[in-house]
Amino acid sequence: KQEVTQIPAALSVPEGENLVLNCSFTDSAIYNLQWFRQDPGKGLTSLLLIQSSQREQTSGRLNASLDKSSGRSTLYIAASQPGDSATYLCARLGAYNTDKLIFGTGTRLQVFP
Amino acid sequence: DGGITQSPKYLFRKEGQNVTLSCEQNLNHDAMYWYRQDPGQGLRLIYYSQIVNDFQKGDIAEGYSVSREKKESFPLTVTSAQKNPTAFYLCASSVPPDTQYFGPGTRLTVL
Numbered sequence: 001k002q003e004v005t006q007i008p009a010a011l012s013v014p015e016g017e018n019l020v021l022n023c024s025f026t027d028s029a030i031y032n033l034q035w036f037r038q039d040p041g042k043g044l045t046s047l048l049l050i051q052s053s054q055r056e057q058t059s060g061r062l063n064a065s066l067d068k069s070s071g072r073s074t075l076y077i078a079a080s081q082p083g084d085s086a087t088y089l090c091a092r093l094g095a096y097n098t099d100k101l102i103f104g105t106g107t108r109l110q111v112f113p
Numbered sequence: 114d115g116g117i118t119q120s121p122k123y124l125f126r127k128e129g130q131n132v133t134l135s136c137e138q139n140l141n142h143d144a145m146y147w148y149r150q151d152p153g154q155g156l157r158l159i160y161y162s163q164i165v166n167d168f169q170k171g172d173i174a175e176g177y178s179v180s181r182e183k184k185e186s187f188p189l190t191v192t193s194a195q196k197n198p199t200a201f202y203l204c205a206s207s208v209p210p211d212t213q214y215f216g217p218g219t220r221l222t223v224l
Contacts, residue, residue: 008154041220043203043215043219044205105155
């Protein structure tokens with residue numbers, strides 16, 4: 001069974017800290033790995049997409065890495081701000097079935113002033 | 114102003130009633146998707162459509178139905194056969210295998 005796991009489930013940190021959110025997946029045959037942000041009661045917003053052939057992607061204070069051999073991806077948030085408070089979800093698109101994204105259960109982040 | 118919209122934002126269903134959730138996109142995307150989100154369980158795929166007049170079951174299709182008569186529209190009907198429909202429903206569209214773009218969601222509550 002294809003599974004995607006995210007640790008920790010919840011995280012509360014003071015403003016300014018650098019953060020690492022973890023995503024692990026059981027099947028390393030991936031097409032791409034995606035990170036999304038979800039604000040409470042809202043839809044998902046795409047943050048970063050890492051293709052299978054890539055090791056990392058960066059956007060502003062966000063950096064996502066991919067290690068297929070170990071089945072892991074990490075999302076690094078630099079200098080966290082209260083506006084970063086949201087749930088972060090990773091999702092895996094399989095190499096042999098690009099029809100369906102498999103989502104993790106998310107990490108709920110709270111950054112307090 | 115391109116995007117994907119869902120309506121209504123909140124929906125209440127009585128026992129034994131069918132309800133339909135709307136999803137519209139003007140992004141010219143071929144593929145559209147419906148997900149269900151429950152607390153602590155992430156997103157689960159209900160149905161998806163790669164092209165007009167064609168759709169496939171996802172992981173939890175029982176009690177749901179869809180149609181894809183137009184490229185822009187992919188409505189989801191929650192039937193009375195769905196015994197636990199209270200959840201947050203999200204629609205998405207994409208040009209596979211690129212990233213999916215999500216609507217704002219519909220929160221369905223059973224009275």
